[in-house]
Each structure stands twice: as structure tokens, then as C-alpha cells.
Amino acid sequence: MLALIGTVPYQNLPVISGEVLIKDGNLIIGKETFPLRRGFPSMAGAAAIVCAELGLSPPTAFTVGDTGLGDGSRRLYEYLKNRFTDLPAKVITFHYLMPDINWHNQVFWAIENKSERPILIADAGFMYVAKMSGHASSYDLFTPDIGELAFLADDMAPHPFYTRGFICHEESNVPTLISMAYQNENASRVMIVKGEKDYICRHGKIMAVIEEPFIEPLEAIGGTGDTLTGIVSALVYGGYTIEESAIMAAKINRIAGELASPTPNTQVSEIIIHIPRALSKVMKKNILTISR
């Protein structure tokens, strides 16, 4: 099972779970339908598309409504804590959740009690709390952008909003920030640092830099980081190594963006529809180099 965990921005939606499918341009989770907007729907949608293209079983999503008050996140944390032990998940991807160290740790220890260790991927709010909890290095993959990387690099920052000013957020400073994040044990084993160039690093060493195609407007388009996380989650679930998945996902995300001919006005749903073609292009090029 590829388990995808995160909140959606609706009030009063209880915790729901179910297979993730794309139908008529919408995201379907169990019996609920969501528009493919930025955030968890984009992440889950991208993962579902890649799973379908690779002939894998669909991901299973666990979600709840939360508009930022944290009430939904806490209900989801509690639900997960009580179910993780029996969940047959090979890969678990955590996404938009209210950062809360106590709840993070309860979920984290519940995962630790599983008989088989799943691959753990974290992005967005759950990546923030994974760092704050001191357990970042137990995660397999984080997908920060540069602002978030600066937060990981700053040992003291409790949230990206409090990243100290001397920690430079510039693209040219990414290798230094990567080193700082790993030195302070605030990084996952592998990271994809999203930006003008995507840096794939493992244990502090930069393994690859993906910079083509360079589609400048993508940075402005909300949800393009979410799609990257969804794509890489599905590839890891498909059996590719985390590093290879990260490299392929960065390429797929860029090519899907290119195929959409975007402007800063483009919405992520217009990019998601190009993921199958982008996946196909990258798979053709990479098929002989990927170890499964």
C-alpha cells in the first residue's frame, strides 16, 4: 500500500480513507470528490496518475477537513496512531498537517511498532514537525523548497517563519544550506530541494542536479511542489530506489510543466494532466539505468 496522509481545506469533513482515483479532472477518495487544486489533492492526484500509468494498485488516502485551526489534523493524528500498527503500508507520505510535536511523536512511535518498516516521505507541515521533533534523520525523503531548506538548516527555527536572517535563502546558497541541514541532523536520508535547480542529495552529498527543462513560471504556480511529492511517492512505491525516484520525479515534474506551456497564471490542474506524457518520456530515457 502507498498511504497518502494530509488535510483538505474544508470545514466539517470527518476523517475519511479510501482508494485515490482521478475522474473527470477531479480527485476521488472513497466516495468523496475534490477539485484538483494545490495542496493534498494535487499530491494525491499526481501519485494516483503515476500509479495508474505504472500498473500499480491505487494509493490509499487518509484525509480530513482542516482550514488551519488544527482540529482536523488532530483528529487525523489520533486516527492514524490507532491504526498504523495494522496498516500494510510499504510507503507512507505525510503532507499538509498542523505541525504538532506531541502528535507527531505519537504517530512516529506507532509506525516504529510496525513489524515491517515502511518508507517514510514527508513534505509540507509534517516535514516541519518531523524536523522540530528531532527525528528528521529517521525519514527517508523530504521535499523542501529553498525557504523550507533554510528552515531545516537553521537548528533553532521552530517554523520557516522564524528562520534567522543570516541563513541566506538564495538559490546560490543551496549547497551550503544542504550541508547545514545534514550537519544538524535536520534532514532526511534523501532530499529533493525544489527550485530553479532541483538538488537530489543523500546524507549531505549532492547526488544529482536537475535543471532542464527550466520553466521559470513553475515557481509561482501553487501545487507544483505537491505534484513532485506525489510523483516521487508513486515511483518509490513502484520499486525504484529513492534516489532514482527523486531524479525521475524532478524530471517528470519539469517536463509536465513544460508541456503545459505555463505562465504564472496557470493552475496546477493544467499541469497534472500532462504527467502521463512526461512520465512516458522519462521512462523511455531511464528504463535501462533504473534498478528495481
Add this chain to the structure above:
Amino acid sequence: MFPFGFSKKKTSKTEDGKTSDRGILVFENTSEVIRAEDTLKAKGWKIRVMGPPPEIRKGCDLVIEFPLVEQLNILRVLEEKKIPPIEIVPVNNPLMKPVDLLRTKNYGDYIMVRAANMKMTVEKNTLKIVNISGGGCPDVPYVSDKLVGKTLMDVPSPKEIGHTLCAYALHMAYEELKKKCSL
């Protein structure tokens, strides 16, 4: 022993291992602390009253510890009750200040401002908010849904409808865009 390679070498950056996601509300006097405590507890927040750390040189001899990420929502509630704190700081380093560096990028007909982890992009001619990217707290998609597609003049500020530090960062980008667009 911890199975699966998990280690428990550290659980937090602070001594008790569980407080680095907390902030401190500093008030002018003890009476305000008591009123704020009653207000926040009545709303269901897990807070505690404690002595201030030595780095804090303002306010009275009591402070309130609270979940830092929910700062925006808590501040709004206290302002409604007319007991705003005189200072808000993170527990693990009370000298830390919010990010104040804003970065602007021009995309021809569009302009983007980044504050910390949040980015807002506006069409220059119409002042329409065309995209909001970055962030990780649950109100980011919610605020985006409310703002994207509308003009800077027609939307509530992210500070009004958001609840978290991500919304606070987005608010800074919003204010900077208004300044740049002379609103």
C-alpha cells in the same frame, strides 16, 4: 533498542524534549495574563502560565506558553478581547524574530513576492492574485482558495482569514505586493 534503524538520540532542541513548537506571549501586567489564560483555555488551547525566560526583558513576571504555529489565530482572539500581548517569541530562542527579508521576482506581466516559505503572484495590469505557492500549514490551501482569482483590493488579508505562521508569512507577501502596486 529501537527497531528499523530509528534512533532516539534527540527528541527536540529543548531540554524537556517537547517544547520547541511552543511560543511565549508576553503581557504588560499579571491581570492581562490571567484574562488571556482564561480566554485561551476556554477556547480549548493547551497553554500554561510560567515565569519568563531570562532573555525576555519586557512585561510582567508571568508569561503564557502556547502552540507557536497557531500564533495568528491566538493573536486574533486576544485582540478581540482587547488583551493583545506586547511580545510573542519562540520558547527555544526568545531572541528570534520573524523573517523580515522579502524577495521580489518579475515575470513580465506578473510579479511574485516571497516571504519565508510563502509566495504570492499578481498580474500587474489587473492586480489579480493568480497564484499562491509554498507553505505547509493546513490553512494555506484554504487561504489560497479564498484569494486566487480575485484582485488585491477585493480580498480579505491572509491575516484575517488564516490561522498559522504560514498565513502570517503570506500576509507579509500580500502587504509587500500592495506596497509595490501602490495600494
